Amino acid sequence: MYQAPRGTTDILPEEQPYWRFVESVIAEVTRLYGYQRIDSPTFEETGLFTRSVGEGTDLVDKEMYTFDDKGGKSMTLRPEGTASVCRAYIQHGMANLPQPVKLYYITPVFRYERPQAGRFRQHHQFGCECFGEDDPAIDAEVIDLAWRFYKTLGLKNINLNLNSIGCKECRPAYLKILQDYYRQHINNLCADCKTRLEKNPLRLLDCKQESCQHIADKAPRSVDALCPACAGHFDKLQKYLKALDIPYIINNRLVRGLDYYTRTIFEVQPEEEGSQSALGGGGRYDGLIEQLGGKPTPALGFGLGIERIILNIKKENVKIPTPSPPAAFIAYLGDAAQVNALKLAADLRQAGIGVVSAGGAKSLKAQLRQANTLGVCYTIIIGEDEVKAGTATLRNMSDATQKTVALNEVLSHLK
RNA sequence: GUGGGUGUAGCCCAGAGGACUAAGGCGUCAGGUUGUGGCCCUGAAGAUCGAGGGUUCAAAUCCCUCCACCCACCCCA
Incomplete structure (x- = not known):
């Protein structure tokens, strides 16, 4: 893998x-x-x-x-x-x-x-x-x-x-002062610092070795030079x-x-x-x-x-903004309903409303479960009855109320 | 580059004096009668136990080698 x-x-x-x-x-x-x-x-x-x-x-x-x-x-x-x-x-x-x-x-x-x-x-x-x-x-x-x-x-x-x-x-003059100072303590320096002394003296100040701490603390300061x-x-x-x-x-x-x-x-x-x-x-x-x-x-x-x-x-447990879920989920039952669902989803998206729909032929229960997990505000249900009547059932997911509206009025109800 | 620790399903993890058909929780999926979520109940899928080799009748459990991750050093953001 x-x-x-x-x-x-x-x-x-x-x-x-x-x-x-x-x-x-x-x-x-x-x-x-x-x-x-x-x-x-x-x-x-x-x-x-x-x-x-x-x-x-x-x-x-x-x-x-x-x-x-x-x-x-x-x-x-x-x-x-x-x-x-x-x-x-x-x-x-x-x-x-x-x-x-x-x-x-x-x-x-x-x-x-x-x-x-x-x-x-x-x-x-x-x-x-x-x-x-x-x-x-x-x-x-x-x-x-x-x-x-x-x-x-x-x-x-x-x-x-x-x-x-x-x-x-x-800086060159300061580095010289720094090196002169460190040379006086060369016997007490860690191995790394001995190398730094010649190769990159500024880094001497950055050493975290215990033994070098007090040497670095008392080292000549760049701000004085x-x-x-x-x-x-x-x-x-x-x-x-x-x-x-x-x-x-x-x-x-x-x-x-x-x-x-x-x-x-x-x-x-x-x-x-x-x-x-x-x-x-x-x-x-x-x-x-x-x-x-x-x-x-x-x-x-x-x-x-x-x-x-x-x-x-x-x-620090800073609270950050969380992305909002799509506004609506469209559940459908049957082939004819799927066409309506597809079309409605496209219309809603065209109007700037986020919509998710399941694919395949899932049970209504499964579709509502999915809608719930997504955290959408509304689920739009289109079954065979709705197809015949040219309507959709609009379910409010937070209070579980629902009403039947004409397909072409779904958009205005969501706004 | 150096030293220490860890490595079991998507995630968190039990099992470590060798016999496991590898347990549980979360999550996922499906059901709980005919078209309705969140709670609850039931069930299912999902693991060549990091990889390879070795010891053994038998290894997730012991040994070796790799690899990855974590922690520290080095250095840096």
Whole structure:
């Protein structure tokens, strides 16, 4: 028997209301901020990701679904959302549009990982990207958008973590300070951190090993090493967030797993931290567009994991809208009645009324049972008597009353 | 990639000191007299007991190998 590939799932009908709900909130919130939707291909040339996300990151080094197409080109199933949108921004000359350009997407992303709670090989992200503006007010607005999204969904127990990791001017100096500090403690570091020290020093701060905790806690902070421009940017951002009443937590140990981030980074976590807890994250990536061949363009954005969001919607018992059943069920008895039923169903649908009917020759009892399970308000019964008289019996399912009406008047009774 | 746990009908699960024709609940379907749902009653369908191999007269129950899922690490959404 075939089954869905490891780490992938079918989103079954009973799950769909959650997805519809999330999608409706996305549509509403992005509208409020003037974001326009963009859909880009599910796969891209591999180089786009290795160049933007960065070689040396886990995402690129061991998690990408990469394959050669029949022309021998290396292609990769999208492992994150930002790179494609940046590529599209450059390719379509969006730098010539009024800036900032604000785009959002809902898309599957693929990572070859070992699946576990809240982690899949295919998951879905809602993301926003804003190009062409470096004012920290736009950082505040983007964070405000993400925050409003979570709040509109009804999630209460979440935290916003914030940090600034500087720019290409000030980060190298900070990394040096960080490495110098860690070298003093090198004998007490876990094996992973010893590697990180040389390979990816920022990630040292993110280590969860008990033994590394107090070292990381006292490590030099990136916010203390910012150049004046970055420091000013970060100060203003915080001022704006306060003005917007967005409760944030400065987390000096927050770093992100993709190389392109500069200055502002943020992450949203549930209060009760599990292991796979991040609900979403993002930040500024002022150098990325240029790096991908565009002209220097400040930009920022975020990606939020829809599966994890739904997990938390369930955890917090958020009430979501349930889809309404069809308004009517048509039960029939006999061949002649079936024709009338078919015709009536078509007429009602033409008038915008949802109708379900059984096929075959089932007993009336069975048909009513089905109507009951569906939860329809009315069942329309057409038997031999009704066929002769040109009528239908209209049964109200909630109070079990029924009346006989002419076939061509059924519609007006349902309205 | 590493470590631990689990794997019985569509779903939840009993059975695990070898003998099962594998039990129950939910759900599904059909009936409970002639054309009427929800409750109730009755019945039926539905399981090569994750897959493959081995031990044995006999294995869902013991052993091995795979696979999948769950949990943790790594990393992330």
